[in-house]
Ligand code: SF4
């Protein structure tokens with residue numbers, strides 16, 4: 001189990017690295033001349049590319065982050081393993097729901 | 108006795124006496140040429156404090172029993188020259204960190220030895236006694252990987268240097284995982300997969316922070332952190348197949 005989580009976390013990190021760079025680059029480009037909700041929506045709505053891009057982003061974050069948080073909680077708290085695992089499942093769900101809501105709102 | 112009189116200059120040595128609630132006692136020991144930290148401890152025990160407990164056996168860096176904290180760092184004391192580690196003319200000597208303290212400079216090494224078992228250490232041969240010895244190509248990548256990590260003298264210095272061990276006693280630690288790495292690369296070992304699984308279980312190499320303090324302090328210049336990185340890599344590729 002530990003090994004599988006370790007591998008999955010590293011693989012998702014490798015996927016995340018380029019996504020984060022593109023995401024940061026996009027922010028810089030997008031705010032070039034001020035930023036309004038209308039402007040963003042005009043750019044993103046109907047774009048299959050950005051829908052897939054951020055959909056993937058959300059999915060990978062929802063896998064990557066809880067595994068890391070689980071390890072940190074194990075190292076730094078006295079909580080029971082089962083408590084930590086449940087918490088991390090909830091965190092994953094929360095990231096998924098919030099993330100996909102945001103993606104759905106802009107595409 | 109000539110050697111005992113070759114210096115007028117005195118060295119202040121602070122040595123931990125007693126158990127956890129003990130204290131430092133300062134002794135004055137003459138400075139000598141090529142004096143090791145173990146020489147100093149021995150001189151204190153012979154001439155000042157007969158009740159002082161400490162461990163050593165070989166005095167030449169082979170047995171791994173003389174490790175102590177010297178000015179805050181874990182060292183093999185029989186091969187550590189005083190003039191290399193002295194700080195403002197004071198030498199502070201304590202029992203190894205991260206292990207249960209018994210008395211004075213002596214620790215209980217059992218938890219350290221136990222980690223080796225937990226990391227899948229016992230070697231188990233693929234051959235029986237009646238079979239000829241396995242042929243292992245010394246140039247094969249697996250053998251070279253194992254060779255680079257052999258020769259550990261079980262001194263516990265790396266275990267004592269590791270901060271992850273310090274905050275999590277369930278972590279197997281650098282020496283045990285280094286040993287697991289040699290076994291995983293030993294094609295004569297019949298339980299390579301099992302060793303690998305144990306080395307990667309809860310508290311195994313996934314808990315290593317790769318900060319390399321183990322490697323920095325290992326007196327015989329092994330690199331447990333590299334061995335652990337090797338194990339982590341195998342998590343992606345599976346065990347090396349070739350013989
Ligand atoms: S590299 Fe790993 S084993 Fe070595 S000291 Fe750091 S945490 Fe401990």
Ligand code: SF4
Nearest residue numbers: 259260262263265325
């Ligand atoms: S790896 Fe080095 S420091 Fe650690 S126990 Fe073996 S010899 Fe000592």
Ligand code: FES
Nearest residue numbers: 166170171173185
């Ligand atoms: S006394 Fe044997 S290694 Fe130091």
